[in-house]
Every structure is written in C-alpha cells, then in structure tokens.
Amino acid sequence: MHFPSDLAATRRDLLIGTAAAVATTSSSSRLAAQAPADIGPVIAPVSFEVNGAQREFSLDARTTLLDALREHLHLNGTKKGCDHGQCGACTVLVDGRRINSCLTLAVMHQGQRVTTIEGLGTPDNLHPMQAAFVKHDGFQCGYCTPGQICSAVGVLDEIKAGVPSHVSADLTATPEGSEAEIRERMSGNICRCGAYSNIVDAITDVSGRKA
Amino acid sequence: MKSFTYERASTPAEAASAAARNTGTRFIAGGTNLLDLMKLEIETPRHLIDVNSLALDTIEPLPDGGLRIGALVRNTDLAADARIRRDYGVLSRALLAGASGQLRNKATTAGNLLQRTRCPYFYDTNQPCNKRQPGSGCSALGGFSRSLAIVGASDACIATHPSDMAVAMRVLDAQVETVRPDGTTRRLPIAQFYRAPGDTPQLETALAPGELITAVTLPKPVGGMHVYRKVRDRASYAFALISVGAIVQRDGSGRVALGGVAHKPWRIEAAEAQLPKGARAVTERLLANAKTTDDNAFKLPLVERTLAAVLVEARA
Ligand SMILES: Cc1cc2nc3c(=O)[nH]c(=O)nc-3n(C[C@H](O)[C@H](O)[C@H](O)COP(=O)(O)OP(=O)(O)OC[C@H]3O[C@@H](n4cnc5c(N)ncnc54)[C@H](O)[C@@H]3O)c2cc1C
Numbered sequence: 295m296h297f298p299s300d301l302a303a304t305r306r307d308l309l310i311g312t313a314a315a316v317a318t319t320s321s322s323s324r325l326a327a328q329a330p331a332d333i334g335p336v337i338a339p340v341s342f343e344v345n346g347a348q349r350e351f352s353l354d355a356r357t358t359l360l361d362a363l364r365e366h367l368h369l370n371g372t373k374k375g376c377d378h379g380q381c382g383a384c385t386v387l388v389d390g391r392r393i394n395s396c397l398t399l400a401v402m403h404q405g406q407r408v409t410t411i412e413g414l415g416t417p418d419n420l421h422p423m424q425a426a427f428v429k430h431d432g433f434q435c436g437y438c439t440p441g442q443i444c445s446a447v448g449v450l451d452e453i454k455a456g457v458p459s460h461v462s463a464d465l466t467a468t469p470e471g472s473e474a475e476i477r478e479r480m481s482g483n484i485c486r487c488g489a490y491s492n493i494v495d496a497i498t499d500v501s502g503r504k505a
Numbered sequence: 506m507k508s509f510t511y512e513r514a515s516t517p518a519e520a521a522s523a524a525a526r527n528t529g530t531r532f533i534a535g536g537t538n539l540l541d542l543m544k545l546e547i548e549t550p551r552h553l554i555d556v557n558s559l560a561l562d563t564i565e566p567l568p569d570g571g572l573r574i575g576a577l578v579r580n581t582d583l584a585a586d587a588r589i590r591r592d593y594g595v596l597s598r599a600l601l602a603g604a605s606g607q608l609r610n611k612a613t614t615a616g617n618l619l620q621r622t623r624c625p626y627f628y629d630t631n632q633p634c635n636k637r638q639p640g641s642g643c644s645a646l647g648g649f650s651r652s653l654a655i656v657g658a659s660d661a662c663i664a665t666h667p668s669d670m671a672v673a674m675r676v677l678d679a680q681v682e683t684v685r686p687d688g689t690t691r692r693l694p695i696a697q698f699y700r701a702p703g704d705t706p707q708l709e710t711a712l713a714p715g716e717l718i719t720a721v722t723l724p725k726p727v728g729g730m731h732v733y734r735k736v737r738d739r740a741s742y743a744f745a746l747i748s749v750g751a752i753v754q755r756d757g758s759g760r761v762a763l764g765g766v767a768h769k770p771w772r773i774e775a776a777e778a779q780l781p782k783g784a785r786a787v788t789e790r791l792l793a794n795a796k797t798t799d800d801n802a803f804k805l806p807l808v809e810r811t812l813a814a815v816l817v818e819a820r821a
C-alpha cells in the first residue's frame with residue numbers, strides 16, 4: 295500500500311538514484327533492495343533513415359522506437375496510446391512493413407528505413423490514404439488516425455503481396471480487398487470514437503482505386 | 506524499465522555462449538512479448554542480446570520432404586509462405602488467428618514459442634504469483650481464473666500457454682533445433698519442449714540457460730484437412746479461451762491438439778483413436794483428468810462443441 299507521502303519519497307529516491315546511477319548504483323532506494331543492484335543508464339549509438347533523412351542518435355538503450363521518434367525527433371504525429379502493443383496508435387512502417395513502434399527498441403533498427411505519418415504525405419500533398427480519410431471522415435478525435443493510416447497503407451501492401459488473413463476462405467487463393475478482409479486486417483488499430491465504418495470506407499476507396 | 510546492456514549477436518553459437526557468460530541475459534527477437542514485460546518490470550534482464558541480425562530468417566526444404574523454419578522467420582511470412590499454406594494449413598491458420606497484423610510482422614517463430622502466460626496475476630506485480638516470484642503463492646487459485654488451465658496444472662500454478670502457433674506445431678509434430686553455450690546443437694520434439702508447472706512454474710521449457718533456438722522443423726506433409734478453430738471474447742485480436750487444431754484424414758483418423766486449456770498445447774495421441782466415435786469420446790479422453798474452477802468450468806463443454814464443429818468442417 296502506498297500513501298501519498300510514501301510515494302513522494304520513493305519517487306525522490308528514484309530520481310536521485312537515476313541521476314547518480316552513472317557513477318554509482320542506487321543501492322539506497324527501497325526498490326533496488328529487492329532486486330540485484332540496477333545498472334545505470336546505458337547510452338547506445340544508432341542510425342537509421344526517417345522519412346527519407348538519415349538520422350543519428352545517441353540514446354538510452356531502453357528508448358523505444360516510438361519515443362525516439364516523438365521525444366528525440368519531435369515527430370509527434372505517431373501517437374502513444376497504450377504503450378503495450380494493444381491499440382495500434384503507434385503504428386509506423388519499417389522497411390515498408392507496419393509495426394507497433396512501442397514494442398521495439400530504437401537500437402534494434404540500425405540501418406533501417408522508418409516512415410511515419412509525417413513521411414507519407416504533407417498537408418499540400420496528401421498520400422492517397424490520408425486524402426481518403428479526410429474525404430470519408432475516417433476519424434473523430436483524430437488520436438488513432440496516424441496509426442490507422444500507416445496501418446491501412448501496410449494492409450493494402452500485404453493484400454497485394456498475397457498475405458492471407460484469418461477471414462480468407464481459401465488459404466491458397468489470392469486474397470481480395472473485401473470489407474471483411476479490411477476489418478480483420480485492421481483489428482490491431484482501435485478507435486475509441488468508433489469511426490470504424492468510415493475508416494473502412496476510406497481504405498476500400500483507396501484499395502478499389504489501386505486494383 | 507530497468508536498464509540493461511545491449512549487444513548484437515554475430516553467430517548463433519556466439520550468442521549462446523555470450524548469454525551463458527552474462528547473468529540475467531535475454532535474447533530479443535521481435536521484442537513484442539519481452540519489451541511488454543520489461544516495461545512492467547516483470548522481466549528485468551541486465552543484458553540483451555539482439556538476435557535479429559543472425560541469418561535465421563529463411564524457410565528451407567529438408568531432404569526428408571519437411572521444412573526447416575528459421576527461428577527469426579516472422580509470423581506473417583510463415584503464415585504467407587506458399588508451402589505452409591498448401592501443406593501445413595493448420596499452421597498458417599493458427600498464426601493468422603493470433604495477435605494483429607502489426608504484431609505478426611515483428612513476432613518470430615522462436616519468440617512465439619517462448620511467449621509467456623497472459624494470466625492476469627502474472628501481469629499484476631502487486632499480487633502474489635509463483636511464476637513471476639517463486640514461492641509467493643498463486644493468486645489465480647480462488648481468484649479470477651476464467652482464462653486459465655483446466656488440465657495439466659498444479660497447486661502452484663494454473664496458467665495457460667497463450668500461443669496459437671504452438672498448438673499447430675504440436676499437431677504437426679514439429680521439432681525445435683537449438684545451439685547450446687558450448688556450441689553443441691540438439692533437436693527437441695515439441696511434445697517435450699514445455700515443462701509441467703509442478704512446484705516450479707517459473708521454469709517453462711526444456712531449454713538450458715543460454716540455449717538459443719535456431720529453427721523449428723516440420724516433418725514431411727501428412728495431407729488431410731487442416732482446421733484451426735479459435736474461440737475468444739472478440740472476433741479478432743484476442744487470446745483464445747480455447748482453441749482446437751486438427752488434421753483429419755479421409756478415413757476419419759486424425760490428430761487433435763487444444764490451446765487455452767493447459768500450460769502447453771494439449772495433445773494426447775491415444776485420444777485420437779476415438780476420432781471415429783466423435784467429439785465427445787475424444788474430449789472425454791483428452792480432458793479425463795480435468796480440474797476446473799467455477800470460473801473456467803465452461804471450457805469443458807466448449808472444447809467438446811468446438812471439436813464437434815471442427816470435425817464437421819473437416820469432413821465437409
Ligand atoms: C496485444 C497483443 C496480442 C497478442 N495476441 C496473441 C494471440 O492472440 N495469439 C498468440 O499466439 N500470440 C499473441 N500475442 C503474442 C505474440 O504472438 C508474441 O508476443 C510474439 O509471438 C513473440 O515473439 P517475438 O519474436 O516478438 O518475441 P520476443 O518478445 O523477442 O521474445 C519472447 C521470448 O523469447 C525469447 N527468445 C526470442 N528468440 C529466441 C531464440 N531464438 N532462442 C531463445 N529464446 C528466444 C526471448 O528471450 C523472450 O524471453 C499477442 C501479443 C500482444 C502484444
């Protein structure tokens with residue numbers, strides 16, 4: 295059980311511990327007493343391409359790709375929703391494939407190519423998927439939208455590449471871009487406003503145009 | 506998240522020996538389970554070995570007609586492989602029933618086998634849990650156990666293994682290839698891969714410390730109708746309450762494994778002799794020693810009915 299004063303003390307200890315951790319380990323902190331002494335922050339170099347530009351980082355090895363994009367590059371189009379891979383708001387494309395940027399470390403992407411919502415299109419030159427979301431009103435509050443759009447771009451590429459889905463009736467057939475297929479493939483992107491039907495319309499629009 | 510040192514592995518043998526040299530090491534592949542648990546400080550590795558640059562991401566034919574699936578083949582690529590779709594449909598189906606498109610693009614074959622339980626108390630660091638903190642007790646016994654095991658459990662732990670893929674691997678008699686810290690390799694049948702919880706639910710597999718999975722092999726195709734049926738609270742993007750993986754031959758013989766009922770994919774070969782008699786006979790044998798709670802007793806009839814539906818589908 296934590297009482298407010300207790301909690302404050304613990305946080306202060308932790309902050310001091312963190313600041314001092316480069317030189318010493320925070321052995322005075324109550325939390326550290328239970329586990330082997332923590333090692334201090336480990337700074338690691340990594341470089342990868344983001345939206346066409348080469349980027350060099352020197353960051354705490356614990357930094358997720360999501361935090362590197364938002365906190366270090368200030369590309370805050372990519373959103374932090376649950377931070378546990380359950381909501382899809384952090385979806386970006388890495389080497390063309392959609393992933394949850396919250397469940398991967400920045401240091402694991404050396405030499406790779408990351409595309410975020412800012413890299414798909416610009417306000418003056420929207421990506422077709424961005425334009426379709428505007429046209430079909432595929433959002434309300436907009437928080438999940440960057441993830442929805444990056445995911446949708448990935449979905450259409452996966453269908454084109456012949457990746458089957460849970461709802462594909464015949465595993466060996468070429469998958470189609472039906473509404474049922476799009477709904478299943480987009481299930482990793484949650485929309486708390488429930489704009490799903492318009493999201494599906496937007497994706498179907500782009501998928502029809504592509505075919 | 507606790508701090509850790511990080512290295513990229515150069516060869517599988519070097520990764521295994523480096524893991525044995527550094528205490529508190531974890532390999533990281535897709536990271537989709539490990540990082541989730543590290544953020545919650547349920548996993549607190551002091552050293553991470555990134556295995557992604559090891560060239561273990563291909564699916565190769567074997568001389569005996571089977572396939573060798575590299576440990577780093579992503580779940581999406583495995584499910585989409587033409588040979589898997591044609592000859593091992595139950596595996597493709599099981600993979601596609603799991604997680605989301607984004608997660609499958611990252612999740613690897615080895616990481617999927619080694620993902621940890623979704624028991625709600627394992628995730629809640631304020632509650633006792635023998636698996637997370639050995640000896641602290643099991644909150645699920647007498648707690649909220651709706652999603653938990655009905656067979657093979659112990660008084661120390663009633664967790665289920667959450668993988669869909671592993672159920673298909675068990676039906677297919679897959680083998681797990683590894684390299685050990687001393688450089689030797691071995692092959693383990695999937696039937697011997699997961700340990701019963703007993704008094705030590707924190708020990709989940711037959712892998713030794715530092716042992717790296719390099720591949721999973723499949724024997725040559727056995728034909729038949731391949732079905733994977735998963736029952737869950739949502740139509741997509743949810744873990745199984747129970748699942749049934751089956752291969753049924755024209756003559757009515759076949760193989761059946763269950764997900765969501767035990768600490769491992771649950772298959773009893775002797776139960777399969779009952780297949781011609783129908784779902785009830787098979788289920789009675791498969792779940793003969795079932796021990797349920799009030800919360801999860803529904804899984805008994807659910808298994809039988811799901812298996813009945815699977816047999817109808819397979820014989821259609
Ligand atoms: C929101 C959500 C929903 C999900 N739903 C489902 C679902 O419905 N069905 C399902 O089956 N799964 C589901 N999953 C789990 C998902 O399938 C796993 O997270 C994934 O398969 C793990 O693979 P990975 O490569 O990311 O493993 P990692 O997280 O990298 O590793 C997992 C474990 O395996 C070890 N490891 C990795 N590679 C090796 C190796 N080569 N040798 C030895 N050890 C190794 C790591 O040290 C770690 O302990 C879900 C996950 C999330 C986050």
Ligand code: SF4
Pocket residue numbers: 622624625626627633634635636637642643644645646653661662663664706
């Ligand atoms: S069932 Fe296992 S994982 Fe769940 S609380 Fe009990 S010991 Fe922990």
